Amino acid sequence: MMTKEQYFDSLRRLKPVIYCNGRRIESVVDDPMTRPHVNSAGKTYELAFDPQYEDLMTATSSLTGRKINRFTHLHQSTDDLVKKVKMLRMIGQQTGTCFQRCVGFDALNATFIVTHKVDKECGTEYHKRFIEYMKYVQDNDLMVAGSMTDVKGDRSKKPGQQADPDLYVHIVEKRQDGIVIRGAKAHQTGMVNSHELLVLPTTNLGAGDKDYAVACALPVDAPGVVHIFGRQTNGERRLEGDIDTGNAEFAIVGGETLTVLNDVFVPWERVFMCGEHQFAQEYVETFASYHRQNYGGCKVGVADVIIGATAAMADYNGTPNASHIKDKLIEMIHQAETMYNCSIACSAEGHRTEAGNYYVNTLLANTVKLNCTRTMYEISRLAHDIAGGFIATLPYEADYRAEETGPLIEKYFAANPAVPTEHRIRMARLLENMTGGTALAEAMHGAGSPQAMRVMLYREANLEHKKGLARKLAKIQA
Numbered sequence: 001m002m003t004k005e006q007y008f009d010s011l012r013r014l015k016p017v018i019y020c021n022g023r024r025i026e027s028v029v030d031d032p033m034t035r036p037h038v039n040s041a042g043k044t045y046e047l048a049f050d051p052q053y054e055d056l057m058t059a060t061s062s063l064t065g066r067k068i069n070r071f072t073h074l075h076q077s078t079d080d081l082v083k084k085v086k087m088l089r090m091i092g093q094q095t096g097t098c099f100q101r102c103v104g105f106d107a108l109n110a111t112f113i114v115t116h117k118v119d120k121e122c123g124t125e126y127h128k129r130f131i132e133y134m135k136y137v138q139d140n141d142l143m144v145a146g147s148m149t150d151v152k153g154d155r156s157k158k159p160g161q162q163a164d165p166d167l168y169v170h171i172v173e174k175r176q177d178g179i180v181i182r183g184a185k186a187h188q189t190g191m192v193n194s195h196e197l198l199v200l201p202t203t204n205l206g207a208g209d210k211d212y213a214v215a216c217a218l219p220v221d222a223p224g225v226v227h228i229f230g231r232q233t234n235g236e237r238r239l240e241g242d243i244d245t246g247n248a249e250f251a252i253v254g255g256e257t258l259t260v261l262n263d264v265f266v267p268w269e270r271v272f273m274c275g276e277h278q279f280a281q282e283y284v285e286t287f288a289s290y291h292r293q294n295y296g297g298c299k300v301g302v303a304d305v306i307i308g309a310t311a312a313m314a315d316y317n318g319t320p321n322a323s324h325i326k327d328k329l330i331e332m333i334h335q336a337e338t339m340y341n342c343s344i345a346c347s348a349e350g351h352r353t354e355a356g357n358y359y360v361n362t363l364l365a366n367t368v369k370l371n372c373t374r375t376m377y378e379i380s381r382l383a384h385d386i387a388g389g390f391i392a393t394l395p396y397e398a399d400y401r402a403e404e405t406g407p408l409i410e411k412y413f414a415a416n417p418a419v420p421t422e423h424r425i426r427m428a429r430l431l432e433n434m435t436g437g438t439a440l441a442e443a444m445h446g447a448g449s450p451q452a453m454r455v456m457l458y459r460e461a462n463l464e465h466k467k468g469l470a471r472k473l474a475k476i477q478a
């Protein structure tokens, strides 16, 4: 396993092409725009060496028998699935943001399942190749970005019907030594501070779209790969000082990119699907269900911080004993723990796959994420209610530091006399940044938009069985 420092050094050795706000980022570890995201992912390395979290953060590899970071593990039991959720909640509590590494973790487990199935039905050798890749990831403790989402162009059209064929990643050349792919993946969490990216299809594909049925792994700095770093709410505040960013060490969300694959060569040993379009939908759903499991872990960890900050704001404002404040805090706790319940349930109800790893209960996993698309907004709404308009109108940190205006802000933003004004300002800024803009959009669209979950709920709920239950009680013969 790598320590946090070794992880940072390993990133310094990579040379990805990253653009941000009109300039090239040379070192993600040392650049102030990307450093907070590096710190968040760094927690997944740091905590693996903390004896207190050893059981959650590490596992024994099913492939090599060696001790590995859990983020590179193939789940071997429902207990592993439960530990995943607990680990995500714990890291969410420590970072207050997305620590990015779960996307690749889920893509790895999904690829293990799907390559096994494709080989069984098509006589291919993807699974064997993929196992070698897994060993490489585990032995080097790599962070892998999960690259599913294509840019998708006109949403009403399939990949091959698009005005521009590159709007979904596709194979443009098959060579003796490998394939060449072109296209772009959007919203790529943790990409700039990952070592590798694992490309997988984004939607179900017909026989006419075989070239879009591609899965493969490549280094983030492979020739032809260009990353364009996304702009986040208040992103530039991190260049100014530490109060206004709210969570200066870890930032908000996962530092997403638009990642362009400009005729990128991938050797055959890193190709895990090449034309088997009939497995694309199952691949997407397997990855997505693992990923939807997470939201009652990491987002609940983040919600724990929001709830704590909100309760502290009530203390600072002098309102902690008001009955409606207590009631709203209870509501926030209820929303958060409901998400956690769903994640634990879909893990405990998981099962062993034919490939040998464990997979979540998909019906329950989809409820987790669908809940999250509402509850994180509701939790944030209540946080805003309790904290007060203060979080929307606070002056700049520079004015708080200035000789002329600082004392005025200090005097007029004082509330509970036992609490320094600076604490009240800091807590308000933390809440402002954790409950707005980019952070909320992630709860909505990360791991798929709500409709994607609803479709799966309708399909998985077995309505015929439920109709049968009703008919039996109503004494209606089928």
Ligand SMILES: Cc1cc2nc3c(=O)[nH]c(=O)nc-3n(C[C@H](O)[C@H](O)[C@H](O)COP(=O)(O)OP(=O)(O)OC[C@H]3O[C@@H](n4cnc5c(N)ncnc54)[C@H](O)[C@@H]3O)c2cc1C
Pocket (backbone or CB within 6 Å): 103, 146, 147, 148, 149, 150, 151, 152, 155, 156, 157, 185, 186, 187, 188, 189, 190, 253, 254, 256, 441, 442, 445, 446, 447, 448, 449, 450, 451, 452
């Ligand atoms: C912060 C964040 C992090 C993310 N991280 C990753 C990541 O690491 N890796 C990754 O691969 N992806 C990632 N995603 C992508 C995520 O999976 C997508 O945002 C999600 O699948 C929705 O796709 P979209 O953003 O293109 O929205 P759209 O597809 O444009 O959806 C917008 C709306 O249109 C609807 N819609 C779309 N297509 C149709 C259609 N054909 N018919 C009817 N309605 C339609 C949707 O239901 C939704 O309501 C991330 C997203 C966010 C916001």
